[in-house]
Amino acid sequence: MKAALGAIVLCMAALPAQCRTLHVVGTAGYLSEWEIEGEVTARSGDTTELSGPLTWTHVGLCSVNGPQRKQGEISIRLSKSGSSSELSATMSLDGGRCVYGGQFSGTSSGYMDCPDSKGIPLSISIK
Numbered sequence: 476m477k478a479a480l481g482a483i484v485l486c487m488a489a490l491p492a493q494c495r496t497l498h499v500v501g502t503a504g505y506l507s508e509w510e511i512e513g514e515v516t517a518r519s520g521d522t523t524e525l526s527g528p529l530t531w532t533h534v535g536l537c538s539v540n541g542p543q544r545k546q547g548e549i550s551i552r553l554s555k556s557g558s559s560s561e562l563s564a565t566m567s568l569d570g571g572r573c574v575y576g577g578q579f580s581g582t583s584s585g586y587m588d589c590p591d592s593k594g595i596p597l598s599i600s601i602k
Contacts, residue, residue, distance in 0.1 A: 499549060501599035508535030513549055516553065526550040531568055545569065551588065553579065
């Protein structure tokens with residue numbers, strides 16, 4: 476966990492052109508039926524925001540013809556609140572935007588809200 480936070484802090488302190496890409500992985504859905512994976516980098520001029528492409532892979536039992544993959548985007552905002560860090564994320568999929576907020580220590584778990592459904596379980600890690 477400390478290594479992930481250290482990498483994020485180093486990335487946030489560097490100039491955007493020098494910032495290495497960070498790997499985002501996680502699961503989403505009531506049965507963790509979606510795996511998410513992507514790469515994020517710091518937005519130009521703003522060292523507290525990261526963004527990049529995100530792939531959603533449906534790995535549930537309904538995937539009889541192999542896993543279904545969908546492309547989206549993720550935007551992450553990191554902030555410090557007292558002794559803990561906070562993560563706010565916006566993820567796009569099929570024209571909809573899902574939002575998530577929670578405490579962050581390299582990983583974060585909680586519930587995201589999407590336009591057609593609220594309280595969808597989400598677990599996300601940044602390495």
